[in-house]
Amino acid sequence: MSEKTLGLYLHIPFCVRKCAYCDFLSFPAAQETMAAYTEGLIREIRAYGEWYGGRPVDTVYFGGGTPSLLPPDLLAKIWAALFGAFRIIPGAEVTAEVNPGTLPEGAASFAEAIPVTRVSIGLQSDDPELMEMLGRIHRFPAFLSIYEEFGRLGITDRNVDLMFGLPGQTLAGIEKTLRHVLELSPSHVSAYSLMVEEGTPIAKRIAEGGLVLPPEDTERAMYHRLTEMLAEAGLRRYEISNFALPGRESRHNLRYWRREEYLGLGLGAASFADGIRYTNPRDLREYLACADDPGTLRRDIEKIGRKEAMEEMMFLGLRTAEGVSDNAFREAFGCGIVDIYGSLPQRLVKDGLMSCENGRYVLTDRGIDISNTVLASFLLDRVPA
Ligand code: SF4
Structure with missing residues (x-):
């Protein structure tokens, strides 16, 4: 591997x-x-x-x-x-x-x-x-x-x-x-x-x-x-x-x-590694005081659980022309996009805001014009049950 x-x-x-x-x-x-x-x-x-x-x-x-x-x-x-x-x-x-x-x-x-x-x-x-x-x-x-x-x-x-x-x-x-x-x-x-x-x-x-x-x-x-x-x-x-x-x-x-891992080094830099997101201090003195100790340097640590990972995959992936495929979603989470988001993807397709070909969802030009709204609809707390 x-x-x-x-x-x-x-x-x-x-x-x-x-x-x-x-x-x-x-x-x-x-x-x-x-x-x-x-x-x-x-x-x-x-x-x-x-x-x-x-x-x-x-x-x-x-x-x-x-x-x-x-x-x-x-x-x-x-x-x-x-x-x-x-x-x-x-x-x-x-x-x-x-x-x-x-x-x-x-x-x-x-x-x-x-x-x-x-x-x-x-x-x-x-x-x-x-x-x-x-x-x-x-x-x-x-x-x-x-x-x-x-x-x-x-x-x-x-x-x-x-x-x-x-x-x-x-x-x-x-x-x-x-x-x-x-x-x-x-x-x-x-x-x-x-x-x-x-x-x-x-x-x-x-x-x-x-x-x-x-x-x-x-x-x-x-x-x-x-x-x-x-x-x-x-x-x-x-x-x-x-x-x-x-x-x-x-x-x-x-x-x-694509949600691949990166380390952000330096003042206020953001990182995503080992399933957590965090940022460095934004204050220069504070940063310099603990720059050599990752244990005390990390701020705003957020553990990315299954729910957050699903949301991220949708709203980050949909920013790209490759979009998000149902296969990739299944591979990552063991279930399909509609199992989690119900009728939302189909509604967005019907409204001309997303397209779907061979199980791959991509924003259309109209979807891009109101991308903030479309992407936010993939936050799971907002998805109607
Ligand atoms: S002030 Fe801001 S926008 Fe201007 S060069 Fe610096 S980082 Fe870029």
């Missing part, structure tokens, strides 16, 4: 400054803080290596924050610790999120410090006014320059992050951005609708009427047009917000939706 693989996520919480819409765990920091954090992260890596070092690791993901803000000597130390503590197998996918306007010593030094096979570049938009409104530090030319630089280094698995549904953005505007991006033939595009998070500067401006979100049907039209243009360029939607050329999907992100 093949060994169960593991994914590693490393959180690098630093950013040049906070974007106007951001509620991720990220903040500006001085060099000394970055150095102290790196030491803490290395202690955590070594501690978890003692627990999980024997498992083959086939995906590593540096996320943030802005991993590309960390100086290459610190990144190299992190990679050396990872490589020493875990069994990272040949051919592992190693992704790093990269923001234009960072990379203190250039893309080559970055790629020398961590052997990235894939970069995810946060473009968001090519429109300078929208970028100003979002509080992003870069503009399109800076994106283009690092996109091309990584290409010259042979890193052709390049994701471009985009946003839509922004105040002031139009359908024609998103089409123009996509044309611009597709000229570069990216292997992967992630496109997220703006989530207005309470307490962010953008939420305040919207509440005060200084910014106006596009109407919901325009926001949906943007998503449909974007899906269509990406499909024409050969980038297939494999998850609600993720599009890739065949075979160029993010293996690490697929791990989340």
Whole structure:
């Protein structure tokens, strides 16, 4: 029997400054803080290596924050610790999120410090006014320059992050951005609708009427047009917000939706392993104080029982184009989807929100448009008896 693989996520919480819409765990920091954090992260890596070092690791993901803000000597130390503590197998996918306007010593030094096979570049938009409104530090030319630089280094698995549904953005505007991006033939595009998070500067401006979100049907039209243009360029939607050329999907992100195990290392990082989900402390001092002791580091420990596992399989699996098959459900739980969810799947099929072919359920375009509602209906407490 093949060994169960593991994914590693490393959180690098630093950013040049906070974007106007951001509620991720990220903040500006001085060099000394970055150095102290790196030491803490290395202690955590070594501690978890003692627990999980024997498992083959086939995906590593540096996320943030802005991993590309960390100086290459610190990144190299992190990679050396990872490589020493875990069994990272040949051919592992190693992704790093990269923001234009960072990379203190250039893309080559970055790629020398961590052997990235894939970069995810946060473009968001090519429109300078929208970028100003979002509080992003870069503009399109800076994106283009690092996109091309990584290409010259042979890193052709390049994701471009985009946003839509922004105040002031139009359908024609998103089409123009996509044309611009597709000229570069990216292997992967992630496109997220703006989530207005309470307490962010953008939420305040919207509440005060200084910014106006596009109407919901325009926001949906943007998503449909974007899906269509990406499909024409050969980038297939494999998850609600993720599009890739065949075979160029993010293996690490697929791990989340397929409920495969991963360790989240670093401030506030989330993990799923040995049937539990938990997160690390979100407070830097607290994190650094217990980084080398997984016993005291874990917060919000949730045991994933049979009921939670069923729910997760449905609402994570249905986010993907592969959907959820009745066979896989039976294999995992010894009963079929309808044995648990009764008439719900058939009702959703009848309402045109899901399709079902050979026992495999997949969200339709209409289902994706109201995916939050459809996915929430698979929470078992909500399923009518
Ligand atoms: S770069 Fe990303 S993580 Fe950092 S503040 Fe902006 S949106 Fe947040």
